[in-house]
Amino acid sequence: MGQKINPLGFRLGTTQDHHSLWFAQPKNFFEGLQEDQKIRNCIKNYVQKNMKISSGVEGIAHIEIQKRIDVIQVIIYLGFPKLLIEGKPKRIEELQINVQKELNCMNRKLNISITRIENPYMHPNVLAEFIAGQLKNRVSFRKAMKKAIELTEQSNTKGIQVQIAGRLDGKEIARAEWVREGRVPLQTLRAKIDYCSYTVRTIYGVLGIKIWIFVDEK
Amino acid sequence: MALAVMKPVKPGLEEPHDQIHCIRITLSSKNVKNLEKVCFVLIQGAKDKSLRVKGPVRIPTKVLGITTRKSPSGEGTNTWDRFELRIHKRVIDLFTSADVVKQITSITIELGVEVEVTIAD
Numbered sequence: 001m002g003q004k005i006n007p008l009g010f011r012l013g014t015t016q017d018h019h020s021l022w023f024a025q026p027k028n029f030f031e032g033l034q035e036d037q038k039i040r041n042c043i044k045n046y047v048q049k050n051m052k053i054s055s056g057v058e059g060i061a062h063i064e065i066q067k068r069i070d071v072i073q074v075i076i077y078l079g080f081p082k083l084l085i086e087g088k089p090k091r092i093e094e095l096q097i098n099v100q101k102e103l104n105c106m107n108r109k110l111n112i113s114i115t116r117i118e119n120p121y122m123h124p125n126v127l128a129e130f131i132a133g134q135l136k137n138r139v140s141f142r143k144a145m146k147k148a149i150e151l152t153e154q155s156n157t158k159g160i161q162v163q164i165a166g167r168l169d170g171k172e173i174a175r176a177e178w179v180r181e182g183r184v185p186l187q188t189l190r191a192k193i194d195y196c197s198y199t200v201r202t203i204y205g206v207l208g209i210k211i212w213i214f215v216d217e218k
Numbered sequence: 219m220a221l222a223v224m225k226p227v228k229p230g231l232e233e234p235h236d237q238i239h240c241i242r243i244t245l246s247s248k249n250v251k252n253l254e255k256v257c258f259v260l261i262q263g264a265k266d267k268s269l270r271v272k273g274p275v276r277i278p279t280k281v282l283g284i285t286t287r288k289s290p291s292g293e294g295t296n297t298w299d300r301f302e303l304r305i306h307k308r309v310i311d312l313f314t315s316a317d318v319v320k321q322i323t324s325i326t327i328e329l330g331v332e333v334e335v336t337i338a339d
Contacts, residue, residue: 003288023247023332026282026305066329 007186007193007212015192022067022145035103036065039074042099050091061117061127067108074099074112079120086103104120124196124211127152131162131209141168141207145179152181152213159184159214166207174205184214192216239337241319243310245285247331255306256333259326264312267322272311280305 008016016066040063051058059079062183066073092112100110120126127148134144145162152160159182167174194213199206243260247253256276264271282303287296312319316337323335 021329023330024331025246068327068329 004186007195011189011193019062020065022065028049032067035072035105037059038102039063039065039099041073042102043074043076043095046095046098058129059120059123061120061125067072070107071109071111072208076112076114077117078114079112079117079123079126081116086177103173112148121148121151122155122157122194122213122215124194124213125198126210127162127213128198130194130209131164131211135164135200135202135207135209141177142179145177148211149179149181157215158182158217159212161212164207165210167202167204168207170202170204182214184212185217188211188217190218192218237315238313239316241312241314241316242336242338243312243323244334244336245308245310245317245331246334247306248304249330252331253306253308256326256328257310258333260310260322262279263322263325264310267314267318269318270313275309277307277309279307 012018020032020036022032042058043063047058047060061077061079064075064076064077064146092114096110099112099137103110117123121130130151131144131148134147141164147162149160150161159180161178161180161184163176163178165174165176168177184193186193192215194215196209196211198209198211200209245253245256245260247256261271261273282305284301286301288301289297289301312322317333323333327333
């Protein structure tokens with residue numbers, strides 16, 4: 001029948017906040033957007049590169065960007081900040097330098113700060129990366145899904161739904177499988193639902209992971 | 219009509235800085251709450267210094283719409299997504315000298331609100 005609208009976009013007016021907090025006139029909007037895109041990509045690539053070396057789950061939940069007249073403030077919400085904080089001053093400064101090179105703008109200072117999230121497995125992005133890691137290691141997808149749900153049950157969420165689509169177990173015919181625990185009321189606007197869609201590249205092709213987590217109801 | 223007295227005139231010393239300009243502050247934002255906060259703070263600040271203020275004039279909100287097909291292919295019922303971005307704008311007029319304005323505007327900075335100050339003579 002119908003198709004599902006992205007629950008984040010659906011709730012922007014009510015229970016969901018924007019992750020980029022700045023204003024620009026319509027004429028100059030695209031510059032701001034492109035900057036944002038560059039910053040986010042830069043950070044994600046950097047984190048992925050370094051994680052390969054030290055092999056762990058990164059767990060970027062989301063990246064908040066605030067732009068004022070003279071400063072760009074970037075706040076990274078990390079689930080496992082060890083990897084960026086252990087080599088403390090080095091890593092964050094390296095990041096800053098990298099991002100500034102990408103941006104090529106000298107009139108604004110760049111400020112990167114890292115916030116730790118409690119219950120990292122309550123955020124769909126972190127969970128999705130976890131599942132992706134498992135799938136790449138050729139774990140059976142059902143096990144991966146169940147493990148993910150177990151992890152979430154430790155932190156108190158009222159409901160979770162995980163969907164994996166694509167060539168499951170490397171079979172020729174692609175299909176989509178999903179598992180749900182608790183309740184996930186997608187139609188209820190006042191229900192705070194966190195959503196993430198993530199792609200994994202396997203040798204057989206691309207698998208899409210979608211995770212809905214029902215956090216709270218006002 | 220008696221105009222409100224803005225500042226006590228110093229006897230004999232009339233500095234050129236005290237020339238009264240008509241200063242227009244334009245605030246724009248996507249977010250009504252923050253915008254109204256900033257408006258309120260600005261007007262409070264101006265009233266504390268007993269300046270003549272023309273209250274926040276609410277310019278009609280601009281609704282920028284983008285209408286796209288939902289489907290990646292041409293097949294199916296032609297369903298459309300209607301995205302919109304609402305820009306709210308407020309205008310505040312002050313009658314003072316330039317330095318006082320700098321004081322007022324430097325204090326209040328709220329995220330996501332753009333402030334433009336022009337001096338019109």
